[in-house]
Amino acid sequence: MCFETFQITLEPYLPELPFNVIIKFGEYPQMISDLDNGVLDLIITPQKDNNKNIEYRPFSKETIVLVAGKTTDTSAFEEIIDGDIKELEKWLKQQKWYGTTGDMEHLIRFWHANFSKRPDFKPNYIVPNLNSIVRCLTAGGGLAIIPDFLCKKEIDLGEVKLVWEGRQKIENTLYFGCRKGTIYSKEIQLIKDVFEKEMAMVKD
Numbered sequence: 228m229c230f231e232t233f234q235i236t237l238e239p240y241l242p243e244l245p246f247n248v249i250i251k252f253g254e255y256p257q258m259i260s261d262l263d264n265g266v267l268d269l270i271i272t273p274q275k276d277n278n279k280n281i282e283y284r285p286f287s288k289e290t291i292v293l294v295a296g297k298t299t300d301t302s303a304f305e306e307i308i309d310g311d312i313k314e315l316e317k318w319l320k321q322q323k324w325y326g327t328t329g330d331m332e333h334l335i336r337f338w339h340a341n342f343s344k345r346p347d348f349k350p351n352y353i354v355p356n357l358n359s360i361v362r363c364l365t366a367g368g369g370l371a372i373i374p375d376f377l378c379k380k381e382i383d384l385g386e387v388k389l390v391w392e393g394r395q396k397i398e399n400t401l402y403f404g405c406r407k408g409t410i411y412s413k414e415i416q417l418i419k420d421v422f423e424k425e426m427a428m429v430k431d
Contacts, residue, residue, distance in 0.1 A: 231357045231377055232271055236425040237418065246414050262404055269415050271422065273399035283402040286419070287426040289374040291333050291397040293319075293390045294382070296364040301390050308391065316342050325360040325371040326350030334372045340395035361387065374399070376429045401426075 230252045241248060251258070251267060255274045261267045263278055275283040295301055299322070307314045326334060326349070338346040352369065354360055360371045361378045365386040381387040403419055 270404040285400045287401045295388045296368040299368040323369045324350040337372045341393045
């Protein structure tokens, strides 16, 4: 699974699990390969392949959104949000941006879906992970593109502003992936139950 998903779902439950757990973070294609080869027993992924040995089951969705720190003045953007797409892009590129080390996937997909090209700028602040971005935004200004569930609580509390879902909404389905016929079905089900419970709470 990705680091941020682990932090807001499974991490608080680790001391209560009645079996050994090793968590691995990495790129989705590699996680799928490790699952197929028996290195991993369960993966959380927005991607799936056609491997007949792996069973995928959807359990939640995430929407990739533009968010801002609570001190960011987005009034000018809100005035042109239904107007000229070039003006929207111009305003966005004038702002301060947060990104994560080595992972620009969300920003690239969002930009391509709405502006039909790759972003031609780099974030001003590069931080370790998406949860770091959320914490930075709650402390000040700036923009970022992140999955909505990672900042749902902060948005509800008014600490982070949901600015734009884009004209082309980007929604990912999250899947449990596990090998068919695994001997760890009881343990895997317990972890799945935790994820479903926590993701449902985040979405409410």
